[in-house]
Amino acid sequence: MTFNISMHRSWWREHGPGCVRKELTASASKSLDDRTYISVTGCIVDFQYLEVIHSSFQILLSxxxxxxxxxxxxxFTEEEDSFDFIGGLDSYSYHAPQKPSHVQLTPVYL
Structure with missing residues (x-):
C-alpha cells in the first residue's frame, strides 16, 4: 500500500480485474527519467479495495x-516429555521398591 505518499504506483491500479490499460508517452519532455502516463478505465473494483483485501488475506494467512x-x-515438546527410558522408568510405569521393615543379613562365604 502506498497511501499516495510516494511516486510508486500500485500494481492493483493497473492490473485489477476488468481494467483496460493504455500507456501514453509524455512527448513534451525528453529526459532520461521520462515517465509514461497510464490511463486505466473499466475497473470492476477500485484498487484501494483490492489492496485492503490483499493485505487482509496476508494477515489472515500469517x-x-x-x-x-x-x-x-x-x-514436539509433548513427545519429548513422554520419552520412555530404557528401563521403563517413565512416570507412568515406575513403581518404587517397597522397603522391608528389617533386613536379614547372611554371610556369603562360610
Missing part, C-alpha cells in the same frame, strides 16, 4: 501459520 506453528511446537 495468523493461521502462527497458530499452526504453535501447535507443532506443542506436539
Amino acid at each position: 495468523l493461521i501459520g502462527f497458530v499452526y506453528a504453535c501447535y507443532v511446537i506443542s506436539v
Whole structure:
C-alpha cells in the first residue's frame, strides 16, 4: 500500500480485474527519467479495495501459520516429555521398591 505518499504506483491500479490499460508517452519532455502516463478505465473494483483485501488475506494467512506453528511446537515438546527410558522408568510405569521393615543379613562365604 502506498497511501499516495510516494511516486510508486500500485500494481492493483493497473492490473485489477476488468481494467483496460493504455500507456501514453509524455512527448513534451525528453529526459532520461521520462515517465509514461497510464490511463486505466473499466475497473470492476477500485484498487484501494483490492489492496485492503490483499493485505487482509496476508494477515489472515500469517495468523493461521502462527497458530499452526504453535501447535507443532506443542506436539514436539509433548513427545519429548513422554520419552520412555530404557528401563521403563517413565512416570507412568515406575513403581518404587517397597522397603522391608528389617533386613536379614547372611554371610556369603562360610
